[in-house]
Amino acid sequence: xxxxxxxYAYDSVDRQFLADRIDEFSDQVERRLSGALTEDEFKPLRxxxxxxxxxxxxxxxxxxxxxxxxxxxxxxxAEIGRVHDxxxxxxxxxxxxxxxxxxxEETPEILRKLASVDMHAIQTSGNCIRNVxxxxxxxxxxxxxxxxxxxxxxxxxxxxxxxxxxxLPRKFKIAISGSPQDRVAARFHDIGILAKPGVxxxxxEIFVGGGMGRTPIVGQxxxxxxxxAELLATLEAILRVYNAHGRRDNIYKARIKILVQALGIxxxxxxxxxxxxxxxxxxxxxEPEMVAAIWARFAVPDLTAPEDAxxxxxxxxxxxxxxxxxxxxxxxAHRVAGRISVVVSLKPAGGIPGDATDAQIGxxxxxxxxxxxxxxxxxxxxxxxxxxxxxxxxxxxxxxxCDAGLGSANVGLIGDIIACPGLDxxxxxxARSIPIAQKLGARFGDAALQAEIGALQINIxxxxxxxxxxxxxxxxLLGVDKRGEEFFQITLGGRADxxxxxGSILGxxxxxxxxxxxxxxxVEMYLARRDRGESFLDTLTRVGDAPFKEAAYEAx
Numbered sequence: 001x002x003x004x005x006x007x008y009a010y011d012s013v014d015r016q017f018l019a020d021r022i023d024e025f026s027d028q029v030e031r032r033l034s035g036a037l038t039e040d041e042f043k044p045l046r047x048x049x050x051x052x053x054x055x056x057x058x059x060x061x062x063x064x065x066x067x068x069x070x071x072x073x074x075x076x077x078a079e080i081g082r083v084h085d086x087x088x089x090x091x092x093x094x095x096x097x098x099x100x101x102x103x104x105e106e107t108p109e110i111l112r113k114l115a116s117v118d119m120h121a122i123q124t125s126g127n128c129i130r131n132v133x134x135x136x137x138x139x140x141x142x143x144x145x146x147x148x149x150x151x152x153x154x155x156x157x158x159x160x161x162x163x164x165x166x167x168l169p170r171k172f173k174i175a176i177s178g179s180p181q182d183r184v185a186a187r188f189h190d191i192g193i194l195a196k197p198g199v200x201x202x203x204x205e206i207f208v209g210g211g212m213g214r215t216p217i218v219g220q221x222x223x224x225x226x227x228x229a230e231l232l233a234t235l236e237a238i239l240r241v242y243n244a245h246g247r248r249d250n251i252y253k254a255r256i257k258i259l260v261q262a263l264g265i266x267x268x269x270x271x272x273x274x275x276x277x278x279x280x281x282x283x284x285x286x287e288p289e290m291v292a293a294i295w296a297r298f299a300v301p302d303l304t305a306p307e308d309a310x311x312x313x314x315x316x317x318x319x320x321x322x323x324x325x326x327x328x329x330x331x332x333a334h335r336v337a338g339r340i341s342v343v344v345s346l347k348p349a350g351g352i353p354g355d356a357t358d359a360q361i362g363x364x365x366x367x368x369x370x371x372x373x374x375x376x377x378x379x380x381x382x383x384x385x386x387x388x389x390x391x392x393x394x395x396x397x398x399x400x401x402c403d404a405g406l407g408s409a410n411v412g413l414i415g416d417i418i419a420c421p422g423l424d425x426x427x428x429x430x431a432r433s434i435p436i437a438q439k440l441g442a443r444f445g446d447a448a449l450q451a452e453i454g455a456l457q458i459n460i461x462x463x464x465x466x467x468x469x470x471x472x473x474x475x476x477l478l479g480v481d482k483r484g485e486e487f488f489q490i491t492l493g494g495r496a497d498x499x500x501x502x503g504s505i506l507g508x509x510x511x512x513x514x515x516x517x518x519x520x521x522x523v524e525m526y527l528a529r530r531d532r533g534e535s536f537l538d539t540l541t542r543v544g545d546a547p548f549k550e551a552a553y554e555a556x
Contacts, residue, residue, distance in 0.1 A: 003299035006139070006375035006387070007068040008153045010118040018115040021122065025049050026108035033105060050121025051107060054425050058102040061124040062114060064378050066134035066152035066176075067095035071374040073117045074365035081358035084110050089361060090421060091346060091354045093469055094173070095133045095378045096124055100425050122160065127168045129159035129239075135177040135184055136379040140341050140387040142333040146178035146195035146202045150295050151231065154286065157294075158232055165239055169246035170254035172239070173211075175380075178202075185380065185496035187219040188212055188472060190256045191238060201228045201288070208238060208268065209260030212466035216502045217257045220265040222272065228291070233284035237275040241268065301373040305338025305390045312392035313340070323398055325447055326409035331394075340391050342372075344384040344401060345408040345416065349445025350438050353419040354382035356406075363404035371397045382418055383411060413450040414458060414523070415441055418469060422462030422479060423486070429462035431479025431486035431512075436460060439516045444523075453523060456536045459494070472496035474536050475519060476503045488515040492522075492548060493540050506549050518552040525551040 003009040025045070032042040039053075046052075052059040062077070077097055081089045084106050085099040092098055102110065114120055123130060132155045139147045155174060159165065165172070175184040178195040186192025192207040203225040210219025226234050242256045245263075260268050306312075317324040332341040344364060347353050356364070368376045368386055371393055377385035389397055401407045410416050417440060420426070422433030437460050444450060459473030470476035476491035488510055491503030510518055525548055530539040540548065 003297055004070045004375075005299045005301050005373040006070070006149070006377070007065065007298065008156075008294065009297045009299075014118070015115065018118075018120055021049075021120070022108060022111045022115060025111065029104060029108055044126075047125040048122070049107075049111070050124035051102070051104075052125060053427075054100065055423075055427050056425065057100065058104055058107070059098055059100045059425065060102045060107065060110060060121055061092070061096050061098045062119060062121050063124050063131045064095050064097065064119075065156045066132055066138070066149060067136055067378040067380070068134075068138075068149070069119070069376050069378070071365040071368045071376065073119055074368065074376050075362055076113055076117045076119070078358040078361035078365065080110055080113060081361060088355050088357045090352075091356065091378050091382050091384070093380050093382060093418065093420075093467060094124075094131050095380055096131055097378070098421075100421065125171075126166075127170050127172075128166050129162065129168075129172045129174065132156050132159065133173075133175045133184055133380055135179055136343075136377045136383075136385045137183065137332055137341055137387060138178065140332075140334050140339075141179055142335045143181055144179045144335065145197055148176045148178040148193075148195050149298065150291055151193075151195060151202075151204075151228075152176050153294055153297075154232070154291070155235070158235075164243060168239075168243055169248045170251070170256075172242075172256070174235075180498070182496070182498040182500070185469070185472060185500070186210075187498075187500035188469070188496055189219065191235065192219055196225075198225060198227065203227055204231055204234075206234065206238075209257040209265070210500075211255055211257045212469060212471045213255070214252055214464045215255075215257065216466070216471040217261065218500045218502065219257070220260065222265060222269050229285050229287065230281075232286050233276060233279060233281050234272070236284055237272045237279065240275050241271045245271075301375070301388055303336045303339055303388060305336065306392055307338070309338035309390055309392040313394055316395040320395070322409070322447075323395055325451060326398055326407065327394065329409045329413060329451070330411045334388070336388075338391055340389050340394060342386045342389050342394070342397065343379070343411045344386065344406050345411050346383050346406075347410060347416050347441060348405065348408050349415060350442035352434050353417045353437050353441075356384075360404050360406055363400070363406070367397060367400050367404075370400075381416065383416070409447050410450050412455050412457075414444045414453050414456040415450050417441055417458045417460065418473070419460040420462050420467035422460075422468075426462060426467075428465060429479065430464075430481040431462050431488065433460045433462040433468060433477075433479060436477065436488065436512050436515060439512070440519060443516060443520060453527065454535060456523070456526075457495075458519070460488075469496065470494070471502045472500070473503060474540075475522065477515065478509075480509050482509065485511070487511055490515065490518060490522075490552060492545060493537065495537060504545060506545060507553055521551040521554065522548050
């Protein structure tokens, strides 16, 4: 067995489990197709395997644990998009990928193809612990304190088919990072974990009770420094308290955030401590040998680079201003001299955020093989990362991305829009997220304009479930239905970093085109009122909502 760069390598036990699981689901699919199972009987079975029934077709959501996959897995995703969908896939805010035009009878074949490259769709739906997400620059970032990937893998193994947590009151989401810069929205998760160095190994700052949706809440710190050995026991106890006391009578009040708010964080903490006293802690102890054994299933790339790599990059930037602008927005500092991390934008001007064609997915796999050890990261911001690129090869990589239609220089800028699929696909949505995202992307598509505006995040959700994370957008848009017509509510001031905040509603909802114009006027107001070097959020904090509200509604 050869370990894969960046993620855990399966063994024969893992692969046999997947084969047995697919055989079981294949029988269930056959019974549904024959009419032996009704849709009501089939629904919980398909959801346990990541299969949703949307407005027009089945949708399959495929897990990408902690957002890391390799080139062979990426090529398989391209094949599924080409053969079983309509030539594309949609990368989500949970570091997963969705295919929106799946035929039920082809699902077992798709799952077998996924299993052939050690992938699956288990626990991408249902009231269970969903895909554990992590920092897209884990193990590469210059500012990282602890590489969280091994602990993300520990959590994946612990949570997969956990006998107590398969039927929780509601879905449950966990994120983990090892950087002082919160790049995982830890405080907007049911459990958010920030790893940091301790005296005798890593310790974990844990937040609980965060989330968006109908009741957006910023999570609260429950523990400041949990030792590595006690991590699993602590998480187990947090979930046991939720499983025992979380509401099951009202789906809208079933998330852990509601329980934490009802009890108060201090009472919840005491309940967790009481649960720990009743547990066999030795059973949950995460020993260093266990961590080391899991780390051994990760391949370590050779990150050496030529001494002149940085000088070559500087010369390339000096002779090509378009490349220079792309490097400015789409790269991140690497911990190793001569290396750099690249963010591949899936947000072309006027495009659909998070979508990639099968050809583009395949091209990313090829470029990953050439430039980043075959390793690929998916971000919760619906982009792709190649984490370990040599600086002297960056220009060649950029040219390859441009040839594939993946050269947009807009990461972290206003064109880097986050959006859910909305009413074009989702049966829960009130409005279409895609058309307004495309209009905003086109409106602000000019690279020079985006650079002038600077850091500004637009998030769009088609309904109150907030899959587009609109509460955390610097500018957030929520689709609402008014007497059968689609409107959008604007929020300002959200953020998902270490200063996490929920955006404030600006005023009445507007029609789609009115909303696009209102956003343009909000941006114009920001450019007019900002001080030198001041970000949108800084300006908003200094001057307040009033001037932006006046600008937004001046022609409404």
